[in-house]
Amino acid sequence: MTSKGKPLPLHDTLHDLALLRASSVDLSGLIGDDTAPLQSSGGVEGIEESTIQSYAFAREARTALKMHNSGEAQKQATRIEKVQEELADLLRSLSD
Numbered sequence: 001m002t003s004k005g006k007p008l009p010l011h012d013t014l015h016d017l018a019l020l021r022a023s024s025v026d027l028s029g030l031i032g033d034d035t036a037p038l039q040s041s042g043g044v045e046g047i048e049e050s051t052i053q054s055y056a057f058a059r060e061a062r063t064a065l066k067m068h069n070s071g072e073a074q075k076q077a078t079r080i081e082k083v084q085e086e087l088a089d090l091l092r093s094l095s096d
Helices: 010-023 044-070 072-095
Strands: none
């Protein structure tokens, strides 16, 4: 992010943090194990890379929270279970 970029709005940031706290969703799974440690001698480049990673994390966390709070994941899981049951019934009827 350059110095000309907009900072995250405080209201949105506080709202996101409140959602994270209230949702009791484990977000540690969203962070990959291959995260590179910040270079202390990186200076401005290290800070910009950290800022880019921070924005990406916030974007992914918002997406995950929206999906979780909308119930869409649960709906899809229910549909998948229904299809699996139908396929199991079909296989049973074919094997008889």
